Amino acid sequence: MKQLGIIALILCAQTLGFAQSKAYDILGKWETEARDGKMEIYRCGDHYCGTLLEGKNIINADGSSKKDVKNPDANLRSRDLVGMTILSGLDFDGEQYQQGRIYNADNGKTYKCYVWLEADILHLRGYLGLKAFGQTSKWHRIQ
Known part of the structure; x- marks a missing residue:
């Protein structure tokens, strides 16, 4: 009976370890499905x-960064x-x-937005109001 308790404790610890390691799976560099943009995901506090990082629509012809000209805050x-x-506040559940x-x-x-992983594909869904009304983009791990 004592051995069953030890086995159960080990299994619980392994499950907890898997969940914690899975939380860090999104860390790293990602590239859009069209290969025209790159983003790095990292921990920022508890989120x-x-x-x-780069993209075809964010670099000027001279190699300098474009500005955030469409921002509602002048x-x-x-x-x-x-x-x-561009991505903030994500919590792993x-x-x-x-x-x-x-x-x-x-x-x-x-x-x-919310994010989920399938293999090495990061699915990022942005939405307004209900999750059903949004758009999902796929990102591929590059690092």
Whole structure:
């Protein structure tokens, strides 16, 4: 009977370890499905965030970063898109990364979002209001 308790304790510890390691699976560098943008996801406090690294729509012809000109806050329109945090507030619930926000520099809007992994594909769904009304993009791990 004592051995059953020890086995159960070991199994619980392994399950907890798996859940914790799974939480870190989104860390690293990701590239859009079209291979035209890159983002790095990292821990920021108790959450996960993502910074825009490069992309075809964020670099000027001279190699400099485009500015955040569509931002509704006029004070932020002069900031560079390269290096900008566009993904914030994601929390891991054991299966998905929930409660996040994603900023779309193309239109200056911020959307609610959540993320889940399937193999090495990161699915990022941005939405307004209900989760059913949104768009999902797929990102491929590059590092």
